[in-house]
Amino acid sequence: MKVTRIVPQGYCMGVVRALKIVKETLSDYPDTPIHLLGMIVHNTQLNEALVKSGVIIHQDALKSRSELLDEIQSGVVIFSAHGVSQEIYDRAIAKGLTVVDASCPDVILTHNVISEYLKQDCRVLYLGKKNHPEAEAALSLDPKRILLIASEDDAKALAYSEEKTVAITQTTMSQEDVKDWLEILYQKRPQLFLCKEICAATRQRQDALLDIQDDLLVVVGDPLSNNSRNLARIARRRHPKLTVLFVSSVKELKNQDLSPYHSASVTSGASTPGILSRQVIEYLEAWPKKTVFPPLTADDLL
Ligand code: SF4
Numbered sequence: 490m491k492v493t494r495i496v497p498q499g500y501c502m503g504v505v506r507a508l509k510i511v512k513e514t515l516s517d518y519p520d521t522p523i524h525l526l527g528m529i530v531h532n533t534q535l536n537e538a539l540v541k542s543g544v545i546i547h548q549d550a551l552k553s554r555s556e557l558l559d560e561i562q563s564g565v566v567i568f569s570a571h572g573v574s575q576e577i578y579d580r581a582i583a584k585g586l587t588v589v590d591a592s593c594p595d596v597i598l599t600h601n602v603i604s605e606y607l608k609q610d611c612r613v614l615y616l617g618k619k620n621h622p623e624a625e626a627a628l629s630l631d632p633k634r635i636l637l638i639a640s641e642d643d644a645k646a647l648a649y650s651e652e653k654t655v656a657i658t659q660t661t662m663s664q665e666d667v668k669d670w671l672e673i674l675y676q677k678r679p680q681l682f683l684c685k686e687i688c689a690a691t692r693q694r695q696d697a698l699l700d701i702q703d704d705l706l707v708v709v710g711d712p713l714s715n716n717s718r719n720l721a722r723i724a725r726r727r728h729p730k731l732t733v734l735f736v737s738s739v740k741e742l743k744n745q746d747l748s749p750y751h752s753a754s755v756t757s758g759a760s761t762p763g764i765l766s767r768q769v770i771e772y773l774e775a776w777p778k779k780t781v782f783p784p785l786t787a788d789d790l791l
Contacts, residue, residue: 490776491752495697498766501690501759503593504530507570508791510591514565515542518587522564526557526577527622529569529591530760531714534738538787554625555580565589571622572596574629595660595688596623602684603630606655614638614647614674614681616667617659618715624659644673654678660688661716661759663723664695690759691716697756698724705750706733707742707773709766710758717758724756739768739782747776762790 500508507529514523525546528536536546544567547557554577558566565587568577572592581588606613612634617624619639628635638644638656656674658667664687675681698706698720706724710717712735721735732750736742747753753773757766764785772780 490747490750490773491703492770492773493703493752493754494766494770495754495756497690497693497697498755498757499761499763501688503570503595503688503690504760507591507593508535510589511539511544511567512791514567514589515544518565521587524561524564524566524586525569526554526561526566526573527569527571528713529567530571531717532711532758532760532762533713534711534765534785535760535762535790538785538790541787542791550620554622558584561586567591569622570596572600572626573622574626576629577626593660593688595686595690596626599657599660599686600627600630602686603627603635603657606657606684607631607634610653612636612650612652612654612678614654614656614678615659616656616662616670618661621659621715623661627657627659638670638674641670641673644670644677647674647677649677651680652678654681655684656681657684658686659715660686661691661719662687663719664692665723665726666719691719694720694756694759695723698727701728701731701754703750703752703754704730704732705747705753706731707753707755707769708733708735708757709737709755709769710735710761711737714758714760717761720756720758736769738765739772742769742772743779747773764789 523544547560566581567589570593615635616638708721724733755770
């Protein structure tokens with residue numbers, strides 16, 4: 490099959506940096522328990538590789554960062570790329586833990602922007618994902634003045650007010666969702682202005698889906714990854730006739746009948762290890778031959 494590799498692909502700057510920090514921490518503290526507060530980024534295979542390297546990951550979708558921190562008694566704690574609240578930071582120090590912060594600089598920049606508008610006495614509408622660690626950290630900056638808008642319904646439910654209001658987005662938001670929700674929000678807040686904090690890595694991957702000439706698009710990403718899932722949603726919305734397959738690895742293509750398709754494009758989320766999309770591309774290029782790959786090692790993924 491003819492395959493187009495959509496660029497950019499592979500880890501974004503924030504993921505590369507976070508992984509480098511984890512590896513350095515492992516080598517700096519060889520005899521100390523290294524804990525990760527949540528997944529370093531939302532990719533299951535990558536996190537499994539970190540566990541094999543000796544990192545203890547505290548992850549439970551039903552628990553807040555604060556509850557996860559309760560599980561850690563000693564050693565080093567690494568904060569994930571999604572950012573963390575000042576309260577968690579301070580509590581970790583108070584517990585006597587060595588703190589290593591792998592928060593993405595783009596996430597920290599968004600926190601600074603929010604803090605700046607709070608100082609100006611603005612109401613902040615945070616356009617993001619419910620129960621996402623990045624949203625949890627952002628909302629913690631001032632839970633009384635920051636309101637989470639996580640859906641079109643949330644936007645519709647917002648009360649009318651003429652107070653000074655700023656809408657600030659999570660870094661991995663879909664540009665389409667933001668546009669839709671803003672149309673509603675402008676009716677509710679005549680004084681509203683937008684501060685678009687979608688990061689460059691997310692924007693570039695979404696923009697790259699504007700022009701697809703093939704009849705199949707494969708998005709490689711983890712179901713937990715907001716930016717990966719958004720790529721599939723955006724492609725389906727922009728190209729209703731295109732078949733979009735969302736897979737976490739090449740294994741999920743094995744039972745797919747790809748014979749109806751003449752050519753494919755492949756993209757991947759910012760937290761998807763490069764090897765996973767390279768294998769998907771190789772598999773599609775060889776189709777109808779079914780390529781079998783050897784099991785991946787931790788080194789392949791880190
Ligand atoms: S997707 Fe954006 S915000 Fe998230 S880690 Fe990558 S660069 Fe940072």
